[in-house]
Amino acid sequence: YLDTKKPKNYPPGPSWLPIIGSAHTIAEWRKKAGYLYKATAEMAEKYGPVIGLRVGKDLIVVVYGKNQIREFLASDDLAGRPTGAFFDMRTWGERRGVLLTDSDFWQEQRRFILRQLREFGFGRKNMSSMIEEETAIMVESYQKMLAGKKSVTLNMESAFNIHILNTLWMMMAGIRYSPEDKNLKSLQDILGRLFSTVDMVGAPFSQFPILRFIAPEISGYKLYLETHLQIWEFLYDELKRHKETWDENNLRDFMDVYLKMLNSPERKESFCEKQLLAICLDMFMAGSETTSKSLGFCFLNLIMYPDVQKKAQQEIDAVVGRNRLPSLEDRPQMPYMECVVLEALRMFSGRAFTVPHRAFKDTHLNGYIIPKDAMVIANMHGTLMGPESGVEDPEIFKPERYLKDGKITLADTYLPFGFGKHRCLGETLAKANVFLFTASLLQHFNFSIVPGSPPTTECIDGVTPGPLPFKALVTPRE
């Protein structure tokens, strides 16, 4: 804590003060730049593509250069997670029995999740129909709002939250809430609070554990614990219902197949009820805000670039027509819409960080030593928007950039879902959601700037970046 000497050959970065480390410099740079992703991108200009920081007791290494991000994500030595599965899950990890801290256990769970989700959601046919049902509900609700009117003004930045939550919860527990349902509101509130109590590199009470005892309220620790207990209870209630109605011959969703594994003689050591609940929480944490905010960026840019919107609508009209909703089967015939999705994901991930990793042992990255247990995180701006990304005019929404002779071509720097051992588990679902929600809404409505309320490209700096609140004028298409 008091030591301000850096470990030998630790990556370069701002100097450290006793106790706080480089927290003050990060805060200053962040205030000046407006965003943590911009602050660390600027630090990379000064210190190089791998930056060594310390916040309280935590060593934090931020990776920005495109080659260094690849080296980092490919490294087995850097494939740990900081104690829990996500963000700062320390207290959560303790309660759930630290299973996810062990990489082999997580890889076993990961393989199981991927296999099962293919059946209960990621399998092409049922995933498409599940999302189509949800998009139909959204389109219908817009039509109701527009009944008898020429246009309505809608807040768009959070328009997709409940629908995305529904697609996740359908897969996990077979439940779809109506937008007015009080359980859905409570789930949304709890998740919102969970996100607000942590930052991408942890929370003050994890970097300075003493705050848990001397300032549990101000440091957010009390709220963090209470909120975790609430989500735990919410998930546990559902698990109880699943156990009461479980039928081996009618497995309905992910919870059911996990329970089957728990009841089976082949059950492996890493499988337990706590782990199942932890997976559900991880899915919510990793899958809800990421997808909803990517959709937010998508619609923000569609109103700012009406030509892009028109081109996408022409393709939708030509391939799908107006008599049925778009489905995933249309995707191969809709390269322009696919590129709209790719560009929306770039706008989101290019302002985001990966999930933090942890060094299993002393190891190397870009020639520097990364000490055991250091947290390592990539600033994805480096590969998707930074000077090395090769993306021309990175702030401009230009789906055409991926099209060469009518075919989609992606550079090896395009990694919005990461790669390697911790590559995103939800990529298929996320892409399908962004594609189907966008295509279905554009099929029926035009979205434009509300006169007098020009949108801004400034965004929210949080665990996940999102557009600032913005409105769109929604008009039915002729």
Ligand code: HEM
């Ligand atoms: C636009 C949407 C999304 C984006 C941009 C995104 C991006 C990412 C990234 C960059 C990582 C970290 C890779 C790493 O640390 O090496 C990740 C991990 C993860 N994502 Fe996503 N994600 C999205 C949606 C989803 C959805 C819908 C789900 C769930 C169904 C999901 C589940 C996960 C999980 C479980 C992990 C951790 C995997 C592991 O540690 O092995 N994500 N995601």
